[in-house]
Each structure stands twice: as C-alpha cells, then as structure tokens.
Amino acid sequence: MNILETKNLKKIYSSRFSNVQVQALENVNFSVEKGEFVAIMGESGSGKTTLLNLLATLDKPTSGKVILNGKDITHLSSKEVSSFRRNHLGFVFQDFNLLDTFSNRDNILLPLVLNGTSVSEMEQRLNPIATSLGIISLLNKFPYEISGGQKQRVALARALITHPELILADEPTGALDSKSTKDLLDLLTQIHENGQTILMVTHSTLAASYASRVLFIRDGVVFHQIYKGKKTKEEMYQQISDTLTVMSTGGAFHV
Numbered sequence: 001m002n003i004l005e006t007k008n009l010k011k012i013y014s015s016r017f018s019n020v021q022v023q024a025l026e027n028v029n030f031s032v033e034k035g036e037f038v039a040i041m042g043e044s045g046s047g048k049t050t051l052l053n054l055l056a057t058l059d060k061p062t063s064g065k066v067i068l069n070g071k072d073i074t075h076l077s078s079k080e081v082s083s084f085r086r087n088h089l090g091f092v093f094q095d096f097n098l099l100d101t102f103s104n105r106d107n108i109l110l111p112l113v114l115n116g117t118s119v120s121e122m123e124q125r126l127n128p129i130a131t132s133l134g135i136i137s138l139l140n141k142f143p144y145e146i147s148g149g150q151k152q153r154v155a156l157a158r159a160l161i162t163h164p165e166l167i168l169a170d171e172p173t174g175a176l177d178s179k180s181t182k183d184l185l186d187l188l189t190q191i192h193e194n195g196q197t198i199l200m201v202t203h204s205t206l207a208a209s210y211a212s213r214v215l216f217i218r219d220g221v222v223f224h225q226i227y228k229g230k231k232t233k234e235e236m237y238q239q240i241s242d243t244l245t246v247m248s249t250g251g252a253f254h255v
C-alpha cells in the first residue's frame with residue numbers, strides 16, 4: 001500500500017524583484033510504500049530540500065500533488081497545516097532543533113503537549129520509545145548537557161512520539177561523528193524493521209546504504225532508483241557510489 005505519492009510535482013521559484021525564475025523541480029513522480037525506508041540523494045542544487053519542504057507541507061508546489069495516506073496535502077489551509085504536520089509527520093533535522101530551555105523529556109513530549117494529550121498517555125508512550133533508543137538516563141538532562149549523537153536520539157524520540165505515518169529526516173547524520181552516525185543508522189534500521197515508514201534526504205553514501213531504496217534526483221526529476229533487495233550494505237554502498245559517479249559525469253540512466 002502506498003503511503004506517499006507525488007504526482008507531476010513541479011516547483012518554480014520566482015522572485016518578486018526580478019523576472020528570474022528557478023525551476024527547482026520539473027516533474028517529480030514517485031511513491032513510497034508503507035514500511036519502506038527511502039533515501040533521496042542528488043547533487044547540491046538538485047532539488048532535494050525543495051522536495052522535502054513540499055512533502056513536509058512547509059511550502060506549496062507550483063503544480064502537482066503530494067498524496068499522504070490517500071489525502072492530497074498540497075491544498076491544506078494555513079490553519080490545518082500545523083496540526084496536520086504534528087499528527088502525521090515526524091521530523092529529524094541535521095542540527096537536531098531541540099529547545100535548550102526544555103529538558104530532553106519536555107522536548108520529546110512537546111508535540112503531545114501541543115495536542116492536549118493526557119499526562120498518563122504521554123508517559124505510556126515515552127517509556128518504550130526512550131528505552132528502545134537508550135535515552136532513559138538522558139530524559140532529565142537538557143540538550144546542552146548531552147552529545148550530538150545523544151541529541152539526535154532525543155530528536156528521533158520526539159519524531160516518533162506522535163506515532164507518525166511518515167518520518168522525514170533531513171541529513172540526520174550530517175552533524176555526527178562516525179560512531180554516532182553508525183549508532184543512529186542502526187536505530188533507524190531498527191525503527192524501519194518495526195514497520196515505520198522513513199524518508200531521508202542525505203549526501204552520505206553510507207547513510208543511504210541502510211535504506212531499502214535510494215532515489216536519485218537530478219535536474220528536478222527522479223533520475224534513477226536502486227532497491228536494496230537482498231544486497232548487503234556493502235553491495236548497496238558500491239552501487240550507490242557508482243550511480244553518483246555516473247550522475248556527476250553526466251551519464252544517463254532510465255528509471
């Protein structure tokens with residue numbers, strides 16, 4: 001079953017002060033099945049952030065549709081979008097986006113507080129997630145007291161606490177050292193194996209090699225995709241690297 005689908009997604013940025021227009025996405029079509037872990041790769045300027053912003057309802061496309069769980073989310077009113085985002089999507093960012101004035105526990109619970117969830121329900125949700133992410137001992141600390149890898153695990157807990165249909169991760173390992181990167185990727189794999197749908201934008205071949213499918217964007221269209229299937233992480237890594245080389249040297253693929 002498709003949980004996410006983009007149909008003929010196009011985004012043209014136009015400036016109010018000049019006639020210059022930038023076509024960031026030309027015609028993006030893809031779908032994500034429930035439970036998939038999809039990585040999106042592409043060179044700088046290929047339109048990845050633009051795509052993520054459209055999927056996250058942070059921006060509207062020039063034309064085309066984003067369908068999440070059967071609902072076209074491109075025409076939500078400004079009143080609807082923030083509760084929609086909170087209830088259906090979980091976000092993980094490169095720079096964690098945790099509030100330093102809140103404890104880690106309160107950072108994680110914030111989306112539930114905004115939704116008016118009861119305290120007992122919050123605790124019931126928090127415990128299993130914090131246990132599986134290994135952050136129970138960090139809950140009463142503040143973000144500035146913990147390492148980058150720990151912060152990203154707290155951010156992941158915050159993303160999971162609402163049981164979102166889809167986790168959108170923007171370069172989640174970008175600010176982490178190699179040990180924390182591997183730990184985070186193992187956790188994402190575990191979450192994926194538990195049935196969570198994840199879409200991750202990344203420049204990292206290593207991060208993408210953990211995904212069940214990698215989509216490559218070039219010049220505003222989906223240029224190629226690789227399914228993990230029965231490949232090992234190492235085989236996947238090699239195939240992603242080869243594809244990036246073909247892309248950077250202007251070679252052609254057919255999706």
Ligand SMILES: Nc1ncnc2c1ncn2[C@@H]1O[C@H](COP(=O)(O)OP(=O)(O)OP(=O)(O)O)[C@@H](O)[C@H]1O
Pocket residue numbers: 013014022023024042043044045046047048049050051
């Ligand atoms: N707000 C904006 N106004 C005008 N042009 C924009 C805007 N945001 C992005 N662009 C342009 O759209 C194109 C796609 O940008 P986007 O940021 O989506 O690429 P990206 O693949 O995420 O790049 P990177 O990997 O460097 O983050 C680029 O040519 C960029 O300059």
